[in-house]
Amino acid sequence: xxxxxxxxxxxxxxxxxxxxxSLPKTxxxxxxxxxxxxxxxxxxxxEGAYGxxxxxxxxxxxxxxxxxxxxxxxxxxxxxxxxxxxxxxxxRMTGNVDLWPVMADCERGLGRPEKALDMAGAPEVHKLDxxxxxxxxxxxxxxxxxxxxxxxxxxxxxxxxxxxxSVQPWTARLRYAYADALLAAGRDSEAREWFAKAVEADxxxxxxxxxxxxxxxxxxxxxxxxxxxxxxxxxxxxxSGDNGVTGESGDADPAGKD
Numbered sequence: 001x002x003x004x005x006x007x008x009x010x011x012x013x014x015x016x017x018x019x020x021x022s023l024p025k026t027x028x029x030x031x032x033x034x035x036x037x038x039x040x041x042x043x044x045x046x047e048g049a050y051g052x053x054x055x056x057x058x059x060x061x062x063x064x065x066x067x068x069x070x071x072x073x074x075x076x077x078x079x080x081x082x083x084x085x086x087x088x089x090x091x092r093m094t095g096n097v098d099l100w101p102v103m104a105d106c107e108r109g110l111g112r113p114e115k116a117l118d119m120a121g122a123p124e125v126h127k128l129d130x131x132x133x134x135x136x137x138x139x140x141x142x143x144x145x146x147x148x149x150x151x152x153x154x155x156x157x158x159x160x161x162x163x164x165x166s167v168q169p170w171t172a173r174l175r176y177a178y179a180d181a182l183l184a185a186g187r188d189s190e191a192r193e194w195f196a197k198a199v200e201a202d203x204x205x206x207x208x209x210x211x212x213x214x215x216x217x218x219x220x221x222x223x224x225x226x227x228x229x230x231x232x233x234x235x236x237x238x239x240s241g242d243n244g245v246t247g248e249s250g251d252a253d254p255a256g257k258d
Contacts (some may be wrong), residue, residue, distance in 0.1 A: 001037075001051055009033040016065040023060055029061045038069050046076035057086075064093035075102060080109030097127045101135040105142070113143035134161050134170040138177055150185045157181060172202035176209050183216075192216045 009032030010017075016035065020028040028187035041049035053066075053073035060066045071086030075128060084106035087099045103121040107245040119125075120140035128136060144153035157178040161170070179194035195216065 001055055003037055003052075005031050005083065007033050007036050007040075007164045009036060011036045012024075012039075016106035019063050019065045020060070022063070027059060031056050031063070031066060034059070035069050036068070038073050042073060042076050049073045050077045050079070063091075064090045067093065068099065071099070071102075075109075078109065080106040084110070098129075098132060100124045100128060101139050102131055104136065105139045108139065108143055109145060116140065116143040119130065119175075130161070131168075133172055134174055137161075138173065141177060141181065145184070146183065149159065150181060153181045154185060156176070167201045167203070172198050172207050172209065175201060176207045176212075179209070179212070183212075 011028045012035050013031050017032065023031065034052045037052040037053055038049045038056065039204060041052065050073040053070040056066050057070045067086045067090040071090060073082075074083035084103060087103045087106065089100055091097070091103075099174055100119065104116040107113070107115040107119065116139055116195075120143070125133060125136050132175055137159060141153040141156040144150075144156055148166045157174065159174075161168070162174055164171075173193050178258035179191045179198055182188075182194060183191035192213065195209050195213040198207060199213055202209050
């Protein structure tokens with residue numbers, strides 16, 4: 001697959017670059033450039049990222065960082081069985097538990113929420129850092145929702161991290177998932193409160209909490225230009241804005257909806 005000339009391979013993380021030092025220099029450079037393309041494309045073009053990950057995998061399947069990158073590219077492309085296999089391979093190579101939550105989410109993607117819940121109660125969870133434990137909680141709540149256990153999903157998300165007033169990298173997603181679960185359970189006023197709290201914490205726009213909050217408040221937004229090219233202003237409706245209920249979305253589904 002073609003790689004832009006400006007991609008040198010030096011852009012990758014230093015830890016990954018160190019792993020690639022076990023390869024011949026030219027091969028390491030080729031693998032690094034493909035991994036850079038995976039990172040560049042994974043959000044906007046998951047299938048493109050997947051293609052580059054397969055090239056890297058073909059070149060260096062015994063490098064843990066390559067297996068992990070291939071796993072995330074497959075995960076982003078909703079190839080959950082393949083992603084799970086790659087994550088397992090990376091974990092066998094490193095012994096690291098960091099991939100445990102995303103492995104559990106792959107089980108959800110494969111239609112096995114019970115397995116995801118089993119993983120949420122496994123000893124590996126206690127070895128995760130705080131961010132990993134929060135991620136595992138999000139996955140477990142999503143699995144409960146997959147099984148139509150809304151009340152259990154709400155309880156799963158109730159935690160010191162949710163109650164904390166400090167804003168951490170996971171705060172917006174945790175509050176969003178809690179708000180969405182409340183909304184699905186018909187607790188609209190509480191949901192509105194938590195969507196508002198998610199907006200406060202969402203400094204980089206990682207969720208659509210502001211849109212969900214606007215819907216609950218009955219605010220409708222139209223395109224800047226109508227069919228005749230005239231400017232339209234945002235219009236506020238008189239209705240209550242009852243909202244329906246995926247990522248990382250309404251129902252925390254695999255690939256980023258939680």
